[in-house]
Amino acid sequence: MLNLADVPRGCKAKVVTVNAPGMWGMRLLQMGITPGAEIEVIENSSTGPILIRARGSLISMGRGIARRILVELISH
Amino acid sequence: MKEITVAVAGQPNVGKTALFNLIVGQSVEVANWPGVTVEKREGFREHKSYRIRFIDLPGTYGLTATSIDQVIARNFIISGEADVILILVDSTIPERTMYLLLEVLELTSKVVVVFTKSDMTHSAGVHINYDLLEKKVGAPIVPISIKTPDSIGSLLDKIIEVHEREPSKQLIKVDYGELEPFIRSVEEVVRESSLANEFPARWLAVKLLEGDRDLESRLLKRGEIDLLKKVRSIQGEAEEILKLTMPEAIATKRFSKVIEVLQGALIIKGMPTRGRGEHLIALLYKPWIGPLISMLLVLALFTIVFTINTGFPLNVVLESIGLRNLASYIENYSLSHLVSRCFDYLSQVTSSILSDSILRSLIVDGIINGIGIVMTFLPLIATISIVLAMLEDSGLLPVIAASMHPFLRRMGFSGHMVFPIAVSFGCNVPGVIATRASPNFGERVRAWLTIAFIPCQARLIVVLAFATALRSLNGLVLMAFAYATALLVFMAVNKSLVIMYRRRRLYEEPELLLEIPPIHAPIPRVIWWITWNQIKHFLIKAATLIFLASLASWIMLHYTSSLTYTDDYSLSIGMSIASVISPLLTPLGFNEDLAKSIGFALIAGFFAKEAVLSTIAIIADEEVPAKALNILGVNDAQLVFLTIFTMLYVPCIATLVAVYSESKSFKITLSSVALMMVTAYAISMLAYTVATALMH
Numbered sequence: 001m002l003n004l005a006d007v008p009r010g011c012k013a014k015v016v017t018v019n020a021p022g023m024w025g026m027r028l029l030q031m032g033i034t035p036g037a038e039i040e041v042i043e044n045s046s047t048g049p050i051l052i053r054a055r056g057s058l059i060s061m062g063r064g065i066a067r068r069i070l071v072e073l074i075s076h
Numbered sequence: 077m078k079e080i081t082v083a084v085a086g087q088p089n090v091g092k093t094a095l096f097n098l099i100v101g102q103s104v105e106v107a108n109w110p111g112v113t114v115e116k117r118e119g120f121r122e123h124k125s126y127r128i129r130f131i132d133l134p135g136t137y138g139l140t141a142t143s144i145d146q147v148i149a150r151n152f153i154i155s156g157e158a159d160v161i162l163i164l165v166d167s168t169i170p171e172r173t174m175y176l177l178l179e180v181l182e183l184t185s186k187v188v189v190v191f192t193k194s195d196m197t198h199s200a201g202v203h204i205n206y207d208l209l210e211k212k213v214g215a216p217i218v219p220i221s222i223k224t225p226d227s228i229g230s231l232l233d234k235i236i237e238v239h240e241r242e243p244s245k246q247l248i249k250v251d252y253g254e255l256e257p258f259i260r261s262v263e264e265v266v267r268e269s270s271l272a273n274e275f276p277a278r279w280l281a282v283k284l285l286e287g288d289r290d291l292e293s294r295l296l297k298r299g300e301i302d303l304l305k306k307v308r309s310i311q312g313e314a315e316e317i318l319k320l321t322m323p324e325a326i327a328t329k330r331f332s333k334v335i336e337v338l339q340g341a342l343i344i345k346g347m348p349t350r351g352r353g354e355h356l357i358a359l360l361y362k363p364w365i366g367p368l369i370s371m372l373l374v375l376a377l378f379t380i381v382f383t384i385n386t387g388f389p390l391n392v393v394l395e396s397i398g399l400r401n402l403a404s405y406i407e408n409y410s411l412s413h414l415v416s417r418c419f420d421y422l423s424q425v426t427s428s429i430l431s432d433s434i435l436r437s438l439i440v441d442g443i444i445n446g447i448g449i450v451m452t453f454l455p456l457i458a459t460i461s462i463v464l465a466m467l468e469d470s471g472l473l474p475v476i477a478a479s480m481h482p483f484l485r486r487m488g489f490s491g492h493m494v495f496p497i498a499v500s501f502g503c504n505v506p507g508v509i510a511t512r513a514s515p516n517f518g519e520r521v522r523a524w525l526t527i528a529f530i531p532c533q534a535r536l537i538v539v540l541a542f543a544t545a546l547r548s549l550n551g552l553v554l555m556a557f558a559y560a561t562a563l564l565v566f567m568a569v570n571k572s573l574v575i576m577y578r579r580r581r582l583y584e585e586p587e588l589l590l591e592i593p594p595i596h597a598p599i600p601r602v603i604w605w606i607t608w609n610q611i612k613h614f615l616i617k618a619a620t621l622i623f624l625a626s627l628a629s630w631i632m633l634h635y636t637s638s639l640t641y642t643d644d645y646s647l648s649i650g651m652s653i654a655s656v657i658s659p660l661l662t663p664l665g666f667n668e669d670l671a672k673s674i675g676f677a678l679i680a681g682f683f684a685k686e687a688v689l690s691t692i693a694i695i696a697d698e699e700v701p702a703k704a705l706n707i708l709g710v711n712d713a714q715l716v717f718l719t720i721f722t723m724l725y726v727p728c729i730a731t732l733v734a735v736y737s738e739s740k741s742f743k744i745t746l747s748s749v750a751l752m753m754v755t756a757y758a759i760s761m762l763a764y765t766v767a768t769a770l771m772h
Contacts, residue, residue, distance in 0.1 A: 018324055023142040023515060027589055029327035030137035032172045035320065036328055043361040048482045049491065049588050051361055055331075056169035058357070060478035062490065062588035 002073070004052070005066035009044045013071035020068040031059060033069065077127045080239050083152055085180070086164030087173050088135035089471075089593040091192040094222050095164060096132045097605045099231075106609060109148050114512075115613075123232040126239075131158065139179040140288050140323075143515050147290070153180060154275070159239050160186050167191045167219065168200040168594075170342060174334045177213075181248045183279050187215040188234050195221035201345045209341040214247035222599060250333045252282070255325055258314040259285060265306045270298055285311055286326045353595030357475050366479035374476065374498050377463050381502070385411045385456045388536060392552060411455035419448035434641050437634060445690070446626030450615075453503075456533055457614045458607060460502040464495070465606035471593040481588050487567050488574035489519055490586035496523060500530035504727060506610075508734040519586050522573050524735045525748045528727035529566040529755075531559060534685035535723055541689050541701040542719045548771070549712050554719055561763070562723045565755060625683035625729055632680075633694065645695060650676050660757070664714055664764060673708065674718070681722065683729050688722060713771060717764040724756035 007013050015037045018028050032055035033039065042058065043051040049062045086092045097104070100119025109116045117132040133152055134145035141147040153161060163180055166173040170191070180187060197204060210217045216234040220227045252259055262281035266272055271280055271294060283291050284307045295304045311322055318325055360366040383390040387407035394403035407413060423440045430436040467473040473495060481491030489497075492514035500507030504527055511523045531539075539558050543551035577583035632650035636642050645651060654676035661671040673695045681688035689701040696704035705715070726749050727735070736745045 017320070024587065024589060025321075026140050026323060027137065027142045027515070029323055030140070030142070030175060031589075031591065032175065032331060034328040034331055035324050037331070043358060045361070045363045047363055048361065048366070049478050051357070051478070051592065055172040057172050058592035058594075060474065060481075060491075060588060060590045060592050062481065062586075064585050064587050065589055 001070050003067045004039065004041075004061075004069040004071050005044075005050060005063045007039075007041045007044065007071060007073065009041055012038060012040050012074040014038055014074055016070040016072055018069055020065055024065055024068075028065070028069070032057070033059075038074065039071065077122070077125065079127045079129055080159045080235065081129050081131065081157065082160045082162050082235055083131050083133055083158035084162045084164070085133045085149055085153060085176065086135060086192075087137050087166070087176055089591055090135070090164045090166040090173055091222070092132065092135060092164055093605065094599065094602050095190065095192055095220065096130065097602070098220075098222060098225055099228055100130050104609070106613060114145055114148055117609075121232065123229075124236060126236055128232065128235060130162075136176065138176055139183070139283070140286060141290065144512065150290070154183065156184075156274075158186075160188060160235050162188050162190060162235070164190050164192050167194045167197045167204060168202055170202070170204065170338060171331075171334055174337070175330060178248065178250065178330050178334055178337075181213070181215065182250060182282065183276065185215070185244045185247045186238055187247070188231070188238050189213065189215050189217045190231065191217060191219040193221055194219035195223050203343040203345065205341045209337070212337050212341060214244075222601070248333070248337070250330055252326065252329045254318060255285070255314065255329065258310055261310050262307055265303060265310070269295065269300055269303055271295065271300075282326065285314070285322050287311070287323055353471070356595055357592060360475045360479045363482075367483050370476040370479045370494075373472075374494075377467075378498070378501055381456075381459045381463055382533070382536075383410070384459060386533070386537070387413070388540065392555070396552060411459075412452040415452045415455065416448060419444060419451065423448075433643070438630065441634075442627050442630035445630075446623045450623055454611070454614070456502060458611055460499065460506075461607040461610040462603060464499065465603045465610075466598045469598040469602050469606070471595045474590045474592050475595070477590060478588065478592065485586060487570040488522060488577075488583075488586060489570070490514060490516060491588045491590070492516070492586075493519065493523060496527065497530060500527050500532060502533050504528050504530065504532050504731040505734045508731060508738055511738065514586075515589075516584060516586050518577065518582065518584050521739070521744060522570060522577075524739050524744055525573070525751055526566060526569050528731050528748065528752060529562055529569065529724060531562045531723055532685070534728070538681070538685055538688050538722050539719050542705070542715050542722070545702040545705040545710070546712055546715055547706075549716070549767075554716065558719050558723050561720055561759065565724060565759060569751070569755065626687070629680050629683050629687055629691075633691070645676075646672075650679060654679060663761075664717055665711075666714065670708060670710070674710075678721070678725070681728070682726055685722065685728055713764055713767040716767040717760045720760035720763045721756050724752060724759060726752050726756075 001016055004013065015033055015035050017035055018025055018033060020028055037054060040053040041050060042053055049060050050066050052059050052061065084092060084096055096117070096119065100121055103121070104117055104119045107116045107118070108114065114134060119130045119132075121128050121130065131152070133149040136146040136149040139150050139153065141150045152158065161180055161184065163177045165177055177187070177189060191204065191206070204219075206217050206219055216238065218227055218231045218234060220231065259278065259281050262285050263277050266280045266284065267277050269280070271291070280291065292304060295301070315321055360370055379389060382388055383406070387403075387410040391403040391407045394406065423444050426444060427436060427440050430439065467476070477491035477494045480494045484491060484493055493511070495513055496507045496510040499510055507527050507530065508524060511520045511527070514520055539555060543554045546554060574583060629650070633645055633648050634641060634643075635649055636647045637649050637652055642648060651672060654672045657679070658668065658671040658675045661675055662668070666674060673692075677688045677691040677695070680691040692708070693699055693701055693704050696707045698704040698707050710718070732745055732749070735748055736742070739745065
């Protein structure tokens, strides 16, 4: 298991838990980032926010939030 | 005629603004939701002996609110005030956007569904069998795109149909699987609550188990704390047994239900192709290059806007390369110049007609001048709105926000602040209001305190006049210096605030969470709707305020403290106030009279920054501000002081009103004044000292 911020560009991962505090967590779940959901990491440079695709839509996410999402890699 | 109230709800970016305007056309009324400054838009449409009233709700991802705007949407939906709820689903991403529909269907059956962007499904590789989906959902579904407005008629039919039919029982039942026993226990508990008279017990049970803050506080307000404790203990038990938090478990089940409903009705062929839009997103996402391109793009857009409106900065550039004629041509035919020429003409005509001196002064200097200031702002507000609406509608804005995020983080802001900061270069008032886009409260407080350091258009005009009045120093250098100082101060003050908050352990790292919608060419109709709304809003709100402020400054300039009319400004109310602050200006080598006059002009600038110039013009009895300053004998070092001071001192009254109405806090509002006054005085004193030293 690793956190979403560490998933390299182009990889797919499956969400295990969403651990973000307060309203951030609720917003993530409503945006479809729920345990079991598949996520594709589109861009991930070491400094900026990461870009992912979840349930068909693109989402930009700060690294602090991404670190709170635990995932399992599906493929490379 | 019978009336039907329809709430229009949908997730952000599903195309709600476009559809709302397609339905109601120009019959839009803008008001505020009670108690907040969030806009409430209503429109009407007559159909088959009904008057249908549409209420546009702020976009929301689900029925648990995560921001101020969303609280409004959620509370309106659950209040039952609407006869029919219109839920918008994005045809290109049905799985994600049906989540809100599902949550609403758990509560009520009075629902009509619109699948938006139905013309874009094919290029997205999405195929939807609407008939099958309609059967599975149980509510009528109408696919619509902005290019096929004919389906609006059938949408209106469906709304009336749903309104007239008997309320059926729940259309969709989500199977919460292993959560069901816990839901039933909570259901037993909430049946005792007074809330059970207003909402279905099962819905209450699910939302309370999910940890809905609003429902919890409603229970507390009704003194049902024991009940809440029981719910929380069931919640804790469930989380321990299932090893998942309740919000996670519930959201997961809802999405499973969405997928079950879509099964067979939705086919997605192949991978979504990477269009031109997605390549642009990838480019803006690159480190260093991305932020640079974003910044240049925003800068270019605002340069064009300002050039059309004031001639600046193109005129200065042309002048410096020797094209003096072209520069003055651009300046003379800029929008704000043309408007102010019209008003000058109007003043002249009125002056020649009216003979009574008090009445003439009131109408010409007070009223026409006041309306004139408002109207010179109007083209600027309109063009800025167009640019921002284009950035917003095309989907570029969220990408720019994401790419600037790492840069803004250094001064404690997230990418959500790109928009407020960019707008503030035009005018701080919409900038303050736009801070709402951020879900991070600490970040908003810091923005309210400091955003007025961003030099707005009005300050540009004043500073330009100061720069032209210089004798031996270069005006262009002074302007560049003033802008750089303002931006550096903005960054430095924010950095210090971050350090201060961090020491007190009040600092929360600014975070970003944004949906990036597909980039497309902006739709002119949508741009026009958004712009027209902004203009109306400006004319009603800001305009009345600016108008009243210019009346107030006319009174301050023409009445003595015993409230008798005077032509001699030195006897006026304003002057007696100025004499209190004039000692602060004497260290700059102003004599007592001049210190009072300048002090008075700076007080006038509190109402609107342009008033600094008009006041100096009145005092010196010379219409061209630069000449007026020379007549008064203001030297170059003093002009440097005035330039920097005008850049940094108190936000104008309109900005203060905006800060107060957003923060609802006198402490924050007054702190922003204090912060700016102290910083402005200190920095401009420093600049004066340096300038004096340089000239000797």
